[in-house]
Amino acid sequence: MGRLQDRVAIITGAASAAGIGCAIALLFSEEGTAVTVADIDDAGGRHTTEMIRKRGGRALFCHTDISDSKDVKEMVRATVASFGGIHVLVNNAAHMKDTKPALETTEEEWNRSLAVTLKGAFLCSKHVIPEMIRAGVGSIINISSVGGLVGFEGYAAYCSAKGGILQLTKSLAIDYGRQNIRANAICPGPIQTGISPRPDDPLYQYQLEMTVLGRKGKPQEVAYTALFLACEESSFVTGASLVVDGGWTVR
Numbered sequence: 001m002g003r004l005q006d007r008v009a010i011i012t013g014a015a016s017a018a019g020i021g022c023a024i025a026l027l028f029s030e031e032g033t034a035v036t037v038a039d040i041d042d043a044g045g046r047h048t049t050e051m052i053r054k055r056g057g058r059a060l061f062c063h064t065d066i067s068d069s070k071d072v073k074e075m076v077r078a079t080v081a082s083f084g085g086i087h088v089l090v091n092n093a094a095h096m097k098d099t100k101p102a103l104e105t106t107e108e109e110w111n112r113s114l115a116v117t118l119k120g121a122f123l124c125s126k127h128v129i130p131e132m133i134r135a136g137v138g139s140i141i142n143i144s145s146v147g148g149l150v151g152f153e154g155y156a157a158y159c160s161a162k163g164g165i166l167q168l169t170k171s172l173a174i175d176y177g178r179q180n181i182r183a184n185a186i187c188p189g190p191i192q193t194g195i196s197p198r199p200d201d202p203l204y205q206y207q208l209e210m211t212v213l214g215r216k217g218k219p220q221e222v223a224y225t226a227l228f229l230a231c232e233e234s235s236f237v238t239g240a241s242l243v244v245d246g247g248w249t250v251r
């Protein structure tokens, strides 16, 4: 029996094989969960679902731009039609382009960043929560960042959206706790994924130095934290932000 046996989870932004969302999708599936992968990257999203099916799991890919409520509603409908309900939502997708200081950020770039990273998490939560209420249980896991806790040079819109996600998490925890729905956030530090600097990039060295463990994290290390928040072992944890940063924010 897996820790999340017969549960149904939606994981946004799980298309990249080297990414955090994909690691969460694979781990949840190993623990018995049916998984919907919601992403704008069709080829990558299908690849994630194929990997899950080859390992004997149940998975569905839904092309979803999380900033578009029509796409989000259809993704929820398709998940319920395929798997019968929804118990876990991982808001992992984010807009990570156009990272700039405020003066260089155009209004369009600001709007797109906030629309995907913050509004997207709101829309997915808004349309999934009624299904969780129907199921009588729910866990929402919002992937923020240490950039939601401290400032990053040149990341005005991203840090604003990631800070907003922490407040959204608390609001959801307060508003739906009585319906047995928990909402928590994870703040990863530097995790080596497809979008991360490579070892020959000076930024890579800087990231190593910023952690007290002296290394970068692996997507699986975030996935195990998400698994804890998704399952019964964390049943009294809500409104929390778990920092998974190798000690980046300790000093």
Ligand SMILES: NC(=O)c1ccc[n+]([C@@H]2O[C@H](COP(=O)([O-])OP(=O)(O)OC[C@H]3O[C@@H](n4cnc5c(N)ncnc54)[C@H](O)[C@@H]3O)[C@@H](O)[C@H]2O)c1
Pocket: 012, 013, 014, 015, 016, 018, 019, 020, 021, 038, 039, 040, 041, 044, 064, 065, 066, 067, 091, 092, 093, 094, 095, 096, 116, 143, 144, 145, 146, 187, 188, 189, 190, 191, 192, 193, 194, 195, 196
């Ligand atoms: N890698 C890190 O060091 C790090 C650190 C802190 C936080 N995070 C957060 O972890 C999450 C995953 O990041 P990652 O490093 O695995 O990168 P990633 O590129 O693998 O994940 C982002 C995914 O979001 C998808 N996406 C982008 N816009 C979308 C949209 N409008 N609708 C649906 N999907 C969309 C992308 O296609 C991609 O699959 C992000 O929220 C990121 O901010 C990452």
